[in-house]
Amino acid sequence: MVSVAALLVAGTLFVYLVLQRRRRSKLPPGPPALPLIGNLHQAPTEAVWLTFQEWVKQYGNLVSVNFGGTTIIIIGDYDTAKDLLDKRANIYSGRPRMVMLQELVCKNNHIAFKPFDEEYLQHQRLEASVLSPRASACYTPIQDLESKQLLKDMLDSSNCFHNIERYAASLAYSMSYGMRILTGDEWQIRKSQACIANFEIAGQVGVWIVDALPWLNYLPAPLAPWKKTAATWFQMWDSLHQTNLRDAQKREGWNWAKDFVAAKEFQSMTEEQIAWDVGILCDAGVETLSTTLQIFILACVAHPEWIPRAQKELDEVIGRDRLPEFDDMRNLPYIQAVVEENFRWRHALPLGTPHATTRADHYKGYLIPEGSIIIPLFNAMRKDDHIFDAPSVFRPERWLGKSQSGSFGYGRRICTGRHIARNSLNIAVARLLWAFDIRAQDGRELVVEESMFTTGFVSVPKNVEATFAPRSESRARVIQDALGAAEKDVTQLLSSVREKQVAAGIKPWA
Numbered sequence: 275m276v277s278v279a280a281l282l283v284a285g286t287l288f289v290y291l292v293l294q295r296r297r298r299s300k301l302p303p304g305p306p307a308l309p310l311i312g313n314l315h316q317a318p319t320e321a322v323w324l325t326f327q328e329w330v331k332q333y334g335n336l337v338s339v340n341f342g343g344t345t346i347i348i349i350g351d352y353d354t355a356k357d358l359l360d361k362r363a364n365i366y367s368g369r370p371r372m373v374m375l376q377e378l379v380c381k382n383n384h385i386a387f388k389p390f391d392e393e394y395l396q397h398q399r400l401e402a403s404v405l406s407p408r409a410s411a412c413y414t415p416i417q418d419l420e421s422k423q424l425l426k427d428m429l430d431s432s433n434c435f436h437n438i439e440r441y442a443a444s445l446a447y448s449m450s451y452g453m454r455i456l457t458g459d460e461w462q463i464r465k466s467q468a469c470i471a472n473f474e475i476a477g478q479v480g481v482w483i484v485d486a487l488p489w490l491n492y493l494p495a496p497l498a499p500w501k502k503t504a505a506t507w508f509q510m511w512d513s514l515h516q517t518n519l520r521d522a523q524k525r526e527g528w529n530w531a532k533d534f535v536a537a538k539e540f541q542s543m544t545e546e547q548i549a550w551d552v553g554i555l556c557d558a559g560v561e562t563l564s565t566t567l568q569i570f571i572l573a574c575v576a577h578p579e580w581i582p583r584a585q586k587e588l589d590e591v592i593g594r595d596r597l598p599e600f601d602d603m604r605n606l607p608y609i610q611a612v613v614e615e616n617f618r619w620r621h622a623l624p625l626g627t628p629h630a631t632t633r634a635d636h637y638k639g640y641l642i643p644e645g646s647i648i649i650p651l652f653n654a655m656r657k658d659d660h661i662f663d664a665p666s667v668f669r670p671e672r673w674l675g676k677s678q679s680g681s682f683g684y685g686r687r688i689c690t691g692r693h694i695a696r697n698s699l700n701i702a703v704a705r706l707l708w709a710f711d712i713r714a715q716d717g718r719e720l721v722v723e724e725s726m727f728t729t730g731f732v733s734v735p736k737n738v739e740a741t742f743a744p745r746s747e748s749r750a751r752v753i754q755d756a757l758g759a760a761e762k763d764v765t766q767l768l769s770s771v772r773e774k775q776v777a778a779g780i781k782p783w784a
């Protein structure tokens with residue numbers, strides 16, 4: 275009897291291994307896998323992109339690995355990412371299931387992690403009214419004020435990373451909730467930073483057993499300790515979003531929170547859902563924008579060779595007596611190239627953001643199974659020495675008259691805040707370079723290493739000491755006068771935004 279059972283087990287295992295091997299032979303190449311667990315034993319938990327990048331170097335621009343039964347497809351070049359995620363967006367616009375992060379900590383409220391379905395599209399439609407290209411072009415009064423404030427903060431304080439965080443936070447809170455962030459130390463900002471830190475931990479690969487084995491979530495709470503952690507983190511983030519939503523209703527004038535609440539078409543949504551939609555838009559814009567600008571500071575102190583050319587262009591187009599304005603951007607191709615190179619040299623999200631396939635596909639003879647997690651590996655594309663000469667060097671010349679794809683993601687999941695983000699970046703970079711000589715505090719060129727960045731989903735540079743010396747006394751005066759003369763009442767600024775949007779044909783809900 276024992277030998278029959280043993281034969282049955284051995285036979286089943288044999289058939290399973292043969293099927294696995296046959297399936298594996300159709301998938302893109304990748305590191306050798308073990309039976310049952312696949313490559314789980316090789317799964318990195320921190321700075322995941324570094325291991326993935328090694329695999330791309332070893333196996334090519336389309337790599338497959340298997341983490342405990344889930345196929346992960348890693349894309350290492352721009353063209354493949356466009357072919358799959360843009361051109362076949364009807365298959366590649368899902369998101370991987372994230373039990374701890376999305377289902378427990380966000381109670382399925384985080385738009386960026388929703389599956390691509392009718393409910394997701396409804397939330398996207400709600401947000402489109404304030405984020406479309408035409409609507410986004412109208413936020414310049416807010417970006418104008420906050421970038422002037424940023425310059426003044428750089429004159430007054432040496433804490434450049436903090437000044438940048440305030441800039442990003444004030445833009446987001448002004449639009450979302452009609453509230454300026456004046457110091458960057460407001461309770462909302464501190465609480466939001468704590469929530470985002472929890473979010474980063476909740477999203478870490480390989481940390482939560484329930485992500486690998488979702489059925490474990492059926493266990494009662496005493497046997498599932500992650501549930502208590504998730505409930506605490508949800509409560510903290512939810513109370514921040516709901517309080518912000520309610521406070522925004524009481525403020526005078528227009529803001530996104532009021533607009534979303536008034537949107538009749540979406541009355542079937544709960545207050546919790548609307549609070550999270552506004553809250554996530556607000557959070558999504560803060561860390562990504564501030565990290566991108568902090569990387570810009572790193573580029574200035576690590577590779578200052580390009581700065582004289584940028585400043586020459588600014589001086590020729592703008593002169594010495596006024597700040598660069600939004601309308602000047604079309605005459606500043608080198609400044610636009612600086613922003614593009616910023617996204618290449620070090621992207622705020624080096625791993626990219628995972629998509630998922632909603633059905634099976636075939637590409638260049640390989641099988642991409644349904645439910646695969648697709649990683650467009652930003653860091654590998656941007657550091658590809660077949661495409662870029664000396665990829666570790668910051669060289670804006672690469673992008674004169676050109677741009678790269680994917681800096682804001684792909685296909686139907688592309689960043690919905692990208693038009694706002696571009697304007698916020700362009701104006702800050704142009705004005706900072708016009709106003710200041712930016713140098714490392716000790717005068718030495720910084721050598722940038724991976725250890726200078728955090729290892730989470732958004733990889734933030736650790737603080738760098740840099741000096742912002744005004745390029746002349748008169749430029750310092752221009753900054754002070756410009757901020758002195760600027761309208762600082764956010765209610766007034768938002769009503770001018772709304773007037774511009776209405777004039778552009780956008781129908782207000784609030």
Ligand code: HEM
Nearest residue numbers: 386558559562563566627682683684687688689690691695
């Ligand atoms: C420099 C600043 C920014 C960068 C680098 C950035 C980058 C990205 C990337 C790479 C994605 C993933 C796209 C994909 O999965 O293919 C994304 C998604 C998203 N971003 Fe941004 N972003 C920035 C600013 C903003 C701003 C200002 C907002 C809001 C106003 C915003 C809102 C969102 C949202 C809601 C998503 C989720 C899209 C979805 O899955 O439906 N982002 N962003």
